[in-house]
Amino acid sequence: MIGLAASGVSFAYGTRQALSGLDFSLAPGRFNALLGPNGAGKSTLIALLTRLYDLQEGDIRIGDCSIRAQPRRALAQIGVVFQQSTLDLDLSVEQNLRYHAALHGLPRGVAAERIALELARQQLAERRREPVRALNGGHRRRVEIARALLHQPQLLLLDEASAGLDPASRQALNQHVRRLCAEDGLTVLWTTHLFDEVQADDPLLILHRGRLVARGTAANLAEGGEDLSASFARLTEVAA
Numbered sequence: 305m306i307g308l309a310a311s312g313v314s315f316a317y318g319t320r321q322a323l324s325g326l327d328f329s330l331a332p333g334r335f336n337a338l339l340g341p342n343g344a345g346k347s348t349l350i351a352l353l354t355r356l357y358d359l360q361e362g363d364i365r366i367g368d369c370s371i372r373a374q375p376r377r378a379l380a381q382i383g384v385v386f387q388q389s390t391l392d393l394d395l396s397v398e399q400n401l402r403y404h405a406a407l408h409g410l411p412r413g414v415a416a417e418r419i420a421l422e423l424a425r426q427q428l429a430e431r432r433r434e435p436v437r438a439l440n441g442g443h444r445r446r447v448e449i450a451r452a453l454l455h456q457p458q459l460l461l462l463d464e465a466s467a468g469l470d471p472a473s474r475q476a477l478n479q480h481v482r483r484l485c486a487e488d489g490l491t492v493l494w495t496t497h498l499f500d501e502v503q504a505d506d507p508l509l510i511l512h513r514g515r516l517v518a519r520g521t522a523a524n525l526a527e528g529g530e531d532l533s534a535s536f537a538r539l540t541e542v543a544a
């Protein structure tokens with residue numbers, strides 16, 4: 305199981321400060337939630353964790369690798385599901401995965417084995433020959449998760465993976481990712497702006513206007529029996 309630790313991470317788009325002095329770590333092998341409203345900086349943080357953007361300040365360690373000093377080794381440990389889907393809707397599920405495996409230089413035989421394994425794990429084996437267009441939103445997300453896991457990373461980052469899904473599919477996807485975590489020891493970072501996707505004992509980070517305003521679990525951040533939305537309102541008001 306692998307953890308992640310960020311220290312002193314700040315990022316600005318020109319003069320617009322998007323993240324300020326973030327220090328946090330993710331619990332290895334757990335479903336870690338990152339909660340923040342639109343514009344809090346979640347996608348910017350994912351972009352830094354995946355080296356889509358270069359770090360401006362601070363460092364991020366994935367396991368024992370610094371993404372500054374050993375970016376290739378660090379990135380090999382990460383799988384990512386971005387907010388915007390990048391599946392080709394007209395290709396089959398399997399073709400999408402094969403294309404991705406080829407891009408990453410996986411030999412054909414290895415790719416075929418991993419694709420079969422991942423599709424079985426995501427309960428999608430029977431749909432492998434269907435075009436992605438024929439799948440509902442929740443299943444498309446599972447294809448993206450399968451794709452993100454093809455190179456066998458130990459850390460899975462999901463940026464608002466449930467966005468655009470109906471409530472039942474949102475909950476099913478959330479439970480699905482929790483199972484991957486529990487069964488395979490995957491370390492997960494699940495970003496969301498929805499309180500009901502966070503459970504009381506999840507390791508939780510709350511991001512507000514580019515600053516971390518709380519770390520802990522929803523249960524230990526709560527005061528006087530308040531629910532997470534009330535804790536959130538109190539914590540962000542203090543930080544405003």
Ligand SMILES: Nc1ncnc2c1ncn2[C@@H]1O[C@H](COP(=O)(O)OP(=O)(O)OP(=O)(O)O)[C@@H](O)[C@H]1O
Nearest residue numbers: 317320322340341342343344345346347348349464
């Ligand atoms: N390319 C960009 N250029 C300038 N400012 C940006 C850019 N991308 C994001 N921002 C700003 O940086 C801040 C953080 O945005 P970010 O997209 O990381 O937040 P978020 O929490 O992911 O929100 P959302 O859920 O809406 O994507 C916001 O104020 C946003 O307007």
